[in-house]
Every structure is written in structure tokens, then in C-alpha cells.
Amino acid sequence: MQHKRLVTVLAILCILAGSAFAVEKLTQAxxxxxxxxxxxxxxxxxxxxAITQDDTGIASVDKExxxxxxKCVKACPIEAINME
Numbered sequence: 123m124q125h126k127r128l129v130t131v132l133a134i135l136c137i138l139a140g141s142a143f144a145v146e147k148l149t150q151a152x153x154x155x156x157x158x159x160x161x162x163x164x165x166x167x168x169x170x171x172a173i174t175q176d177d178t179g180i181a182s183v184d185k186e187x188x189x190x191x192x193k194c195v196k197a198c199p200i201e202a203i204n205m206e
Contacts, residue, residue: 149190149205149206150183150185150188150190150205150206151164151172151173151183151188151190151192151194151195151203151204151205151206152183152203152204152205152206153173153180153181153182153183153202153203154202154203154204155180157200157201157202158179158180158181158200158202159179159200159202160175160178160179160180160181161179161199162175162179162181163194163197163198163199164181164194164197164198164203165181166197167193167194167196167197168193168194169189169191169193170187170188170189170191171187172184172186172187172188172189173194181202181203183203190205192205
């Protein structure tokens with residue numbers, strides 16, 4: 123009986139964790155090109171390498187790589203990155 127209960131709890135936790143990831147994946151970072159100064163803070167903080175800078179230094183987000191962790195939002199000193 124204990125074993126079944128443990129397996130059930132673990133299954134529920136896995137489902138919830140997967141759902142949380144799916145919700146995060148629905149919200150992705152977006153750079154406001156008008157505000158971006160090209161400091162590179164967001165690039166350094168992104169754990170997935172989803173943010174790159176163009177020749178002028180303006181950041182852009184690869185939607186396929188972005189996991190919605192919001193680390194770039196917190197790293198941007200001028201709030202040029204938001205979640206959509």
C-alpha cells in the first residue's frame with residue numbers, strides 16, 4: 123500500500139512539473155529594440171543561449187530556444203525585455 127501511494131505521489135509531481143514547464147514555455151522573452159542599449163547582460167544570463175546580439179549590439183530572442191525562465195528580464199538594467 124505504501125509503495126502504491128509513493129508511486130501515485132511521484133506521478134502527480136511529474137505531471138505538475140511538466141505542466142509548469144509547459145506554462146513557462148508559453149511565455150517567452152521579447153526585446154524592445156527601441157530600448158535595448160546592447161549591453162549584453164541578457165546574453166550572459168540566458169542559460170539556454172537563446173539571446174544573441176546583432177552587429178549593432180541589439181539583442182534578439184530565438185523563440186525555439188527560449189524556455190521562459192525570465193533571467194534575461196531580471197538582468198536587463200533598462201527593462202528592455204518583457205515576457206509575451
